[in-house]
Amino acid sequence: MNQDLSQASAASQPSTWSQRFESALHPAIAQFNASIGFDIQLIEYDLTGSQAHAQMLAHTGIIAAAEGEQLVNGLEQIRQEYRQGLFVPGVEAEDVHFAVERRLTEIVGDVGKKLHTARSRNDQVGTDTRLYLRDQIQHIRQRVRSFQAILLTLAEQHVETLIPGYTHLQRAQPLSLAHHLLAYFEMSQRDWERLGEIYQRVNISPLGSGALAGTTFPIDRHYTAKLLHFGGVYANSLDGVSDRDFAIEFLCAASLIMVHLSRLAEEVILWASEEFGFVTLKDSCSTGSSIMPQKKNPDVPELVRGKTGRVFGHLQGLLVLMKGLPLAYNKDLQEDKEALFDAVVTVQGCLEAMTILLQEGLEFRVARLQAAVNEDFSNATDVADYLAGKGVPFREAYNLVGKVVKTSLAQGKLLKDLTLDEWKTLHPAFESDIYAAIAPAQVVSARNSYGGTGFTQVRQALQNAKATLG
Ligand code: ARG
Numbered sequence: 001m002n003q004d005l006s007q008a009s010a011a012s013q014p015s016t017w018s019q020r021f022e023s024a025l026h027p028a029i030a031q032f033n034a035s036i037g038f039d040i041q042l043i044e045y046d047l048t049g050s051q052a053h054a055q056m057l058a059h060t061g062i063i064a065a066a067e068g069e070q071l072v073n074g075l076e077q078i079r080q081e082y083r084q085g086l087f088v089p090g091v092e093a094e095d096v097h098f099a100v101e102r103r104l105t106e107i108v109g110d111v112g113k114k115l116h117t118a119r120s121r122n123d124q125v126g127t128d129t130r131l132y133l134r135d136q137i138q139h140i141r142q143r144v145r146s147f148q149a150i151l152l153t154l155a156e157q158h159v160e161t162l163i164p165g166y167t168h169l170q171r172a173q174p175l176s177l178a179h180h181l182l183a184y185f186e187m188s189q190r191d192w193e194r195l196g197e198i199y200q201r202v203n204i205s206p207l208g209s210g211a212l213a214g215t216t217f218p219i220d221r222h223y224t225a226k227l228l229h230f231g232g233v234y235a236n237s238l239d240g241v242s243d244r245d246f247a248i249e250f251l252c253a254a255s256l257i258m259v260h261l262s263r264l265a266e267e268v269i270l271w272a273s274e275e276f277g278f279v280t281l282k283d284s285c286s287t288g289s290s291i292m293p294q295k296k297n298p299d300v301p302e303l304v305r306g307k308t309g310r311v312f313g314h315l316q317g318l319l320v321l322m323k324g325l326p327l328a329y330n331k332d333l334q335e336d337k338e339a340l341f342d343a344v345v346t347v348q349g350c351l352e353a354m355t356i357l358l359q360e361g362l363e364f365r366v367a368r369l370q371a372a373v374n375e376d377f378s379n380a381t382d383v384a385d386y387l388a389g390k391g392v393p394f395r396e397a398y399n400l401v402g403k404v405v406k407t408s409l410a411q412g413k414l415l416k417d418l419t420l421d422e423w424k425t426l427h428p429a430f431e432s433d434i435y436a437a438i439a440p441a442q443v444v445s446a447r448n449s450y451g452g453t454g455f456t457q458v459r460q461a462l463q464n465a466k467a468t469l470g
Pocket residue numbers: 035039095121122125329331333334335
């Protein structure tokens with residue numbers, strides 16, 4: 001049945017092109033030229049855009065009202081056929097736009113040939129792509145929200161769980177684990193906002209720009225824009241058909257989402273290693289080795305980290321695609337679609353996988369984390385701050401603590417192991433409260449500056465994050 005529909009259409013339409021052409025395309029070139037293999041994904045948007053165009057043609061009297069209705073209904077029938085798997089156009093259709101127009105003419109007869117009045121595939125494909133991306137942006141934003149929600153849930157559970165904080169991947173100062181997780185919440189919040197801003201620029205209608213110069217027909221571009229819920233129309237027809245800034249902006253936003261996911265992925269991979277041991281991977285989200293029976297591999301974050309390069313590649317690809325294009329439409333632009341489609345699928349898949357990973361794929365080893373912050377010199381700044389608080393100039397205190405760390409290391413001791421006498425010999429300002437001051441929980445709690453890791457700050461940040469998610 002599927003094949004029948006498309007073959008019938010191929011047979012009844014000898015060639016796509018005008019009478020100017022005398023012979024058919026070379027089969028390999030037809031294949032090379034065709035985009036139907038991937039732009040079929042745009043079909044629902046193409047149908048919706050064409051329905052709006054047909055309504056506009058009727059509304060402006062360019063075609064009769066009854067004709068407009070026939071076109072709209074015929075397009076709706078194609079939608080049903082497609083959804084039922086009955087409409088499967090092949091390479092002979094070249095692209096989704098031709099495929100739909102041909103099928104429409106089969107369904108409604110000659111009136112189908114009126115659909116393309118006052119329109120070109122150039123403004124049509126721009127419209128379809130924007131309608132598609134608009135929807136995808138909303139889906140991705142929802143996924144970002146789910147990702148933020150699980151970060152928030154975990155953060156709420158781990159306000160007082162301490163984790164070593166790093167700079168240069170060297171132990172720096174201990175942190176509330178919630179603070180660490182909320183850093184990713186903030187990145188994701190920017191991702192969510194950025195997508196919303198980009199949406200505004202995606203949501204502009206190029207329909208009615210024609211091939212490049214507008215049209216001789218008395219069309220109403222604002223009417224189609226309104227039917228399609230666009231926020232505005234392109235002011236310049238050349239720009240309308242050849243602008244792909246919106247796609248590049250989307251790929252930038254997608255790349256940044258991937259940067260954020262990939263950084264977290266990298267941390268999870270480190271944390272799951274024997275050396276760190278900060279998390280345990282659950283069976284539902286990790287895989288084994290085919291040869292080393294002891295292994296449990298962090299495939300999910302590794303794949304996320306790996307797929308990040310693909311999305312960057314699409315951004316780079318589209319930038320390079322655009323840089324040398326003279327106005328207006330050039331066939332090069334057909335190459336924008338696979339980049340967008342793949343980026344959309346990749347970002348959605350990675351957001352979902354990382355959400356599941358956080359939801360049920362890993363467990364923080366709280367005792368191990370606590371032990372880690374107890375066994376290092378990440379409270380050294382606090383000794384210096386302690387002295388500075390007692391009037392010793394900070395740089396002087398800093399130098400002194402540097403010496404203490406050096407001698408303690410040599411003796412295999414930690415700062416908490418020094419006796420009060422030893423402290424006092426180092427500096428008379430030390431008193432017995434030094435031990436409380438350098439205990440990890442106190443070290444974290446004391447960083448109560450706005451946006452810091454102090455528990456009070458973190459609890460406030462949690463409230464804010466909750467309010468953001470509503
Ligand atoms: N399949 C084409 C694309 O994706 C549609 C526009 C073709 N326009 C043209 N003038 N050849 O860009």
